[in-house]
Amino acid sequence: MKWKRLGSLVLTGALLAASVGCSTQTAPEKMKLKVSEVIRSVFYAPQYAALEKGFFKEEGLEVELNTAWGGDKAMTAILSNQADVALIGAETTIFVNQQGSPENVVNFAQVTQRDGSFLVARNKIDNFQWSMLKGKSLIGSRPGSMPEMVSEYVQSKNGLRPKIDNQIIQNITFDNQTSAFASGTGDFYQAFEPAGSILEKQGKGYVVASFGKDSGKLPYTVFMAKESFIKSNPNTIQKFTNAVQKAQLWVQKASPQEIAETIAPYFPQVDKDILTSVADRYKKADAWATDPIIDQEEFNNLQTIMQQAGELKAPVSYEKLVNTRFAEKAKQTVK
16 A cells, blocks of 8 residues: 555654754744645635635735645655645545654644545446446556545445455556546546546546445545644634635535636636536535534544555544644634
């Protein structure tokens, strides 16, 4: 698993950050924040809305966004102080805790509340049942990744034995999966948007199910920071979370067309009609959280999925890795 291979790198980054961060003086709070997102995705529309609609600026914050292209890279950026805040899956904070990091990375504001992948079939299926995956091949994600853990969890819930009752293809890199499916590889494909909408437009695939709908709610993508950073910058974290809540409320009220128009600068190579289709699909899938609060039930569901996948050494307490103080205040004050 990739996280296990990079365990020493993450731990080294944490130790370095801990030694560099020691100081007897109290520094002023940071108002310029470096944010590292795991990948560039329409799935993170609330974040782009917060930037484009000026919600961060309204809170007096200047946000510099960087795309890490990998959860391990985004987490390493946090631990080595190359980023102040990261937008990644909450499972990464559990992995870091399991690696024995000297400092916890804490989840403080939720953005997405469900898995954002969809099942794409070669032909239209009006009444899809998960049992239809039996005896078939599925282009999946890398072992140990959250999408793969969710996929196997959903299949198991529906009476399937993943990799026994079917074939899960995991040797295709993420950026080549869509073209591989379009070229004839696999009977099904676990796709993140806009891949599903693009394949539908080309007539080469059809979205038949949502993994997020069938796996239940979980803190799939959240904003997180080192515990020491949160303690040193509580007002900044509150302002940041307020901006996130403003964006979430806007996204809930906005039409798919309005969302597509707003986030278009972040996806210059994606057609506006595709962005609109994707926004509509995520709204219907209830993918975006309506507030930044990370519920304990959702966090427990995440650990259940990880445990079933064999990726959880031992349960981690909700209070240890989740801080809802800022989200709760944002929900109360931002209307």
